Structure formats: structure tokens, C-alpha cells
Amino acid sequence: MLNNITMGQYYPVDSPVHRLDPRVKLILTIAFIVAVFLVHTIWGYLLIAGFVYAVSRLARLPLKMLIRGLRPLRMILLLTFLLNLFFTAGDTVLLSFWVIRITREALRQAVFYSLRLVFLVLGTSILTLTTSPVALSDALEILLSPLKKIHFPAHELAMMMTIALRFIPTLLDETDKIMKAQMARGADFESGNLISRAKSMIPLLVPLFVSAFRRAGDLAMAMESRCYHGGEGRTRFRVLKLTRQDALACGCMALLIGLIVLEGILLR
């Protein structure tokens, strides 16, 4: 019933991209976003598209899965495209009827802005598809830890993220179970007006909250009984180490950015 909600959407296969250090992946993704913003020609987008394709092949991600990540964005994409198409000023008129005037510049901008959005989403999806949420919050903790000097709670934040992510599937399962149990008692979650529907959620929400609190209590107890006392002096079971592959990945990204800058200067 709730299976269509894929949270974290991690796609668990083994590939060179999956094996990269999550810190490196996070930084490279930011670099990729910058690269996408540097692009101003169609050749640049071809370069980016080639890069995304190559990485997704290397990561053994089905293309279908990547494309599916764009689906929630389709309205925004459409809107971006149309707004830019109709409301960008330009000189070379391609088409005009009634109050609508489409110029060459507008078309160009509409296409480019939409492409930019598409690649931003694709790039970040590759990160979340190839990096487990736990690894990602680990990376975030390490990258944010310099901020601890100004009392930014990097460890606590990452721990909260990890716990929240860990419990999303559990709570989804629980919701599914309680929903079924109440449906077996004749509950109706689907029909009726807004008020009766909201009311029909009570038999679902009360047990869900009760169990969430129970789990939170249990977890706190389990953590404390294993001497958890915050991040200070904590060592790691899995220490992240940079490898030659990480350096290679950084090199590839540097090459991509270099090419884009070069192409921007030469072909503009």
C-alpha cells in the first residue's frame, strides 16, 4: 500500500561509484552543481549529459530509475519552460500570433533553464541512489565538524538524521500494519468528505504515535545502556579513508569543469 513511497531511494548494487567515499561524493556533487551553472552553450550540455550517462553506467543504475526521479518535477519543468518561453525579451521573432511572441532568445533560455533543472536533479539523484542514507549523514557530520568550534551541533544533527532515516521504513511498515488491522475491523480510509476522512485517521494516528513514543523510549534506553553520551570522544567503527579511486573521481570532475570553462571561453 505504501510501497510506492521510496524514501532515500538508495539503489543497493556494488559499483565503483557506490564504493567512493561519501564525503568525496558529496563534495563532487556540489562541484557538479557548480559545473551545471557554468554551462552556457548546447555543447556544454552535451558534455554534461555525456558525463551523467557515463557515471550512471559506471554506477550500474538503470536509466529508467534515474528518469523516474524527474517525474515529481514535471510540473515545475513545464512551468519553467513555458514562462521562459513567453516572457523572455528578445529580438529575433520566430513565431507570433495574437498576444504571443516567441523569440529565438526566449526559446534558447527556456531550453537551457529546463536542461539545467533536469541535470541538477539527475546529478543529485545519482548521489542519493549510490550512497546509503547512513553513509551520507556520516559524511555530513565529518564535513560539518569544523563548525563544532562555534558550537554547531554537527554530531547531534547527524545522529538525529541517522535515527530519523533509520525509522522511516519502520514507521511506514507500522502504518501499513495498523491501517490493515483497522481495515480488518471495517475502518474506511478512502471515502467520505474531508472531515470524516480526517476523523477516520484517528484510529491510525493514535496507535502510530503510541508506538513511535514507545520505540523512541526503547531506543534511548538501548543507547544509554551502551554508554552513549553524545559525540565527544567517540570513535568510529568504519573509518572513512580516501583511496586512489576517490582521487580519480576528483580528477574526472576537475576535467569536466575544466572542459566546460574552456568551451565557454572558446565557443561563446
Place this chain on the structure above:
Amino acid sequence: MSIEVRHLTHTYGEGSALSTVALNDISFTIQEGEFVGIVGHTGSGKSTLVQHLNGLLKPTSGQVLVDGEDLNGEKVNRRVLRQRIGLVFQYPEYQLFEETVAKDIAFGPKNQGLSTAKIDARVHHAMESVHLDYQKYAEKSPFELSGGQMRRVAIAGVLAMAPKVLILDEPTAGLDPRGRDRILSMLEELRDREHTTILMVSHSMEDMARLATRLLVIAEGKLVADDTPRAVFARPDLLTRIGLDVPEAAKLCAALRGKGYDLPPDLYRMEEVRNALLALWKGADPC
């Protein structure tokens, strides 16, 4: 009311990389008045199977027929049907939500659209069936009861819909011996007094030995045995292979047979073994 399952197959996450076949071509028919035990190792597909029996899950292929009618047919009102086939989930105490025990038990009959008087009568009757004193417990909050009591309230919540068929998914899991015994004797009474058809999922061979008139053994989504408990327990090799066990009495019997005692091979209840032993004792010459 009979339930017929025809070539039922269920695949979770069909078409995705993580798809698993939970049930594989299962067929059986349950007649009115039977007490059917469904046994299998954790993850064998038992819970998936019972959720098909009242239409909470849809088969990937195959059919579930209730009184000859396809449960997933277009005209069937599954909400009404679910009230005739009561399903008690694993750890049902986690579904309680009302302020008082009586209100919670009334949730099912209320959804059936019964009159207040009728609902009241149902609640009384259901509480009596699970041995909860109405005077004492009706106005209590379900959250201040003990685990075993909460479970009985939850079961009463399903019984209050007066189902023709009662399906229970591991009703005794996590209970202490007394709580377990209470639930089992309650089911025994339901079977004997109200002739409710009962399906019970359990790991516990002891529970099955006590109650079931028929056993369905499931392993890795397949039905590997469908027979009387006597016939199933006479095949300890099969049960051990799929990670299950035989009742203590059957084990004792096998051990004694190994020592040369002439006992029948298919005993599985303690009283039977005792009687057989006594008969043997009397027949033999007590040196």
C-alpha cells in the same frame, strides 16, 4: 462459509530489483467448522497468506473464493466481507486507540452500522468471550492494561463483529504461559460453543497439538503439507528440515520407541502418550 484458495501466488515489489516471491502456487479449501493451523518458519509467507484471505492483499495471480465467489471480483464489497472474516493481526494490542476498552471494542460493530443497543450487546458478548469482566474493564483505558489483557481486548474488538471465520496471526506470541493458556482456551470455547471456523498461524507446535484439526505447513512460500496434525507430526523429518519442531509429547514418544518401547508412531498429545504408556505397563509384566 468456506474459503477456497486456488493457485495463489504473491510477489512483493513485482518488477523491481528487490522483488521476492512470498507465496508460490498455493491451493487449499477450508470448510465450515474446521480449526486449521498454519505453521511455517519465520518468513515462510504465513502472514502474507492470511492477509489474502480477507482481501487486504491482492494475489499477484490466482484466486481466493469465499462461498464460491471471487474475493477480488469487481462487485464484491470487501468491507462487508472483512467483517465476516475477522482477522487478528500479530501483536494486535498495538492497534488499540480509543479512550476506553468498551469504545475500542465497539469500533468494529460501529463500522458495521449497527444500532447502539446491538453494539452494546456485541461488546458485552465479546468481552465475555475473552474473559474480561465488563464491570471491571469496560471503562478503563486500554493503555493501562497488561500486555495479555490488551491482546484480549484487541481480539474482542474483532470478535465483536461476529465473524463467521476467525483468522489469528500468532495470537500467543510474546505472552507468558498463563496469558497463552487463556487465549488458547478462549479459542477452544469459541470453536466448541459458537462453531466458528478458526485459522491460526503459529510457531508453537504445542498450541497446534492442542487445538488444530488440520495443519497447513508452509515453507518458502510453498504448501508442503496439508493433513491432520497426527499425520503431519508423524513426519518429524519434514518438520525439522524446514526449521520446525514436533510437540514435546511426540518427541518423548519417539525417544521411548528408540529405547524399545512398543508405542504407536503417531501420538502427539500428552494424554495419548500417557494412556498408551499406562496400557503398555498394565499389559507388560511388571518385574
